[in-house]
Amino acid sequence: MAVETTAAPTAPVRPKTPATASAPAPAPWASRAAVNTVLAIVALYTLMPLSWLLVNATKNNGDLFGRPGFRLGAFSLFANIADLFAYQDGLFGRWLLNSLLYSVAGALASTLVSLLAGYAFAVYGFPGREKVYGLVLLGILVPPTVIALPMYLLASEAGLVNTYWAVLIPGLVNPFGVYLARVFAEAYLPAETLEAARMDGAGELRVFRSVALPMLSPAFVTIFLFTFTGSWNNFFLPLVMLNDSSLYPVGLGLYGWNAVLPQEPQLYALVVTGSLLSVVPLAVAFLTLQRHWRSGLTAGAVK
């Protein structure tokens, strides 16, 4: 599979503009209306659950069931948030911080590891390069749930179960990140530039740090975002590795609360508000860094 490196993160490729004069006749208004109606209905579908969450996070427990759906109740968003952070000595705040640690620190380290590897695959010729790279690509397809049990047992041998490390270390390995890093490095690093730096007497590490890394900063952001989402969304690994609820990421914690809702319905407002708060960091990352998402998706898809 040849990889088309047309994915330009800074300037998305738009080889055709929709508004070209070549359309022979304006489309009939009926098909125009039909297409846009379909698009609007799907948008209602995708936006409805999040709007429901937003509206219902403002209701207290009584209004959640007493005034269901999109009917507003007494505005209690701030009371809900205060309750949420006070419940069980502020466990929820702890979960958010844990998630940030797992996702931000984990993704930063993981991105660096991926970039180093992708850069090596792109820049150096060495025996067995494509074989090793093929093995890494196969790693993308290994179901993470399949290796969770043996990983748990290995971690337990190493005394790492139920520690931050048990979630952080496996999160450092991201074969898809290596793939993206190689694609980006091949597209953005002209061999002449690297050679010029070497001629100036820079060592290989210095070439990477001072020449390649700055040129790869769009790749860094893209890979970071993918890794960040991946670890923010990761549920199975923490579920397997962690017992101590003070080490939980926010998703695992909410899962526990959600599971006991039938027995403890007073937690409803907390789970609804907690779900909303746990979505916010990712939603912000998405909206502010859309450009980088797109370039990563393009590089990953256009093969």
Add this chain to the structure above:
Amino acid sequence: MATATPRPGRRRHTAAPVLFLAPFLLLFSATLLAPIGYALWMSLFREQAASGLGFGGTKTLFVGAGNYLRALDDPGFRRGFAHIALYCAVYIPVMVGGALALALLLDSALARAKRFFQLAYFLPHAVPGLIAAIIWGFLYTPGLSPVLDLLSAFGADWDVLGADGAVFAMANAATWQWIGYNMVIFYAALQAVPRETLEAAVVDGAGQLRTAVSVKLPMIRSSVVLTTLFTAVGAIQLFNEPEVLRSRSAAISPDWSPVMFIYQAAFTRHDYGLAAAASLLLAVLGAALSFVITRLGNRWKEA
């Protein structure tokens, strides 16, 4: 890496790739290769009580293919495969087909407000899968859900989480989360279709629909095949949705999907040999699916 330790100094060209690849490959071996090897090893043994009464600890017996046969013979594990087969049959065509249809509609000259629609469709992907399942769990709860209440007002009481509905409930939650993500991949691929090709189609008198189906679709088939592949490999690992919805539905057993079965075997029954064998069987299914989809994809390309 088996290569000799890098020598400092002049031989930096052989040393550098080893140095750059070392962190990734070390972690890759520790968290991917070693667990797979360990799972293979574990799957060949069975822990048994040393005496029939459970005195004297346990002893480990070599059972060869015994665990694999036990897994294949287990009615729970088999039901799990029946469940995910149905789930895949519903989810993959709806999600991939839907994402493709949306991308083609958005790429047509008929669509308006393209940026808004793209954002609206992509936004659910910012919601972690677990939280998405929790939100949909609320939306499947009569008395909380605006949709169910609306249906109920028209006299249609629908037990979404009943035995017949549960698969659709899960497929809907997953479709909601992934349709926009894959739409963006397809849309990006469509943007890379050369403008001349489309103009030629228009000159030949092809309408919007004809252009979309006969010209655009074949040109992005690599993306379609790759997306189907990743979707299928993800779908057979179904865990989050049933695990979360389980607390609201009597129809979802603790071993409803194969991964849930593995989780139960490992962490409830502590039958590691069975869990490892079941994991590997699932991995083999994933590999087989990847192979079949790639083959079908190649045939489509040659057609």
